[in-house]
Amino acid sequence: MRSTSIKRKAAATQQGRATMATTQQVLDTRCAWCNFADGLLIVSEHVHIANAQVAMEHAVGRCPACERTTALARWGRDLRFSYKALEYKRLFRRSTWVAVYDVICAWCGAHAIEPAEINVTVANPVSERFRYDLYACPTCGKATAISYLGEIRTHCAVRDDVYRALWYLDPE
Structure with missing residues (x-):
């Protein structure tokens, strides 16, 4: 009788793990790189962006189309800050996230800097x-x-x- 309940718990745990692995949270914003509109897969939450315009916690999502990351901060209902983001991995520490801005060259006016x-x-x-x-x-x-x-x-x-x-x- 006891081994049956252990087997049921193990089966329920395995089933729970299988469903957790297949369902991923989605960030409801457009990709800042390619403008993909169907949502981004959440990579990390409560992240500090090293050079963000606002000092708030961000969520980082990966685009399924271009595989690049976008950072998003929300303030209240309507205010959103969204950036292109790059991850810099560090040895023995958490990664650093950096915002990438669309910048025009101050010298020659080129757009692809x-x-x-x-x-x-x-x-x-x-x-x-x-x-x-x-x-x-x-x-x-x-x-x-x-x-x-x-x-x-x-x-x-x-x-x-x-x-x-x-x-x-x-x-x-």
Whole structure:
């Protein structure tokens, strides 16, 4: 009699595991990369994005069409912040998630520029509150710094000749 109840519990547990493995939670937003509209599979919840415009917890979803990730933060009912997101895996620690913004090159106006460095040190910041990311332009080969407090602003960026980790904004 006892072995029968153990077998039933084991069968119920196995069935529960099978249903949990086949049902995945879906994030109800469009993919920021390819605009896929049928929902994203949740990769991680309660994530801090390293360079997000808002300091809130985000949910990260993977697009079934393009396999890229999108981060989403909700505030109240109607306000949503959605970003293209990249994951940087780290050894022995949790991954870092980074938002990727659509940026136009401040030097030549090209649209296809890519992130190069997150949270760079700027010698002449517009404001002490701003944080800056660096984007590299494949067209002209120059760097564009962006600030993202409230809105995204672009600046021409030039590296210091002596201190290579230091950048100057909008040189004259």
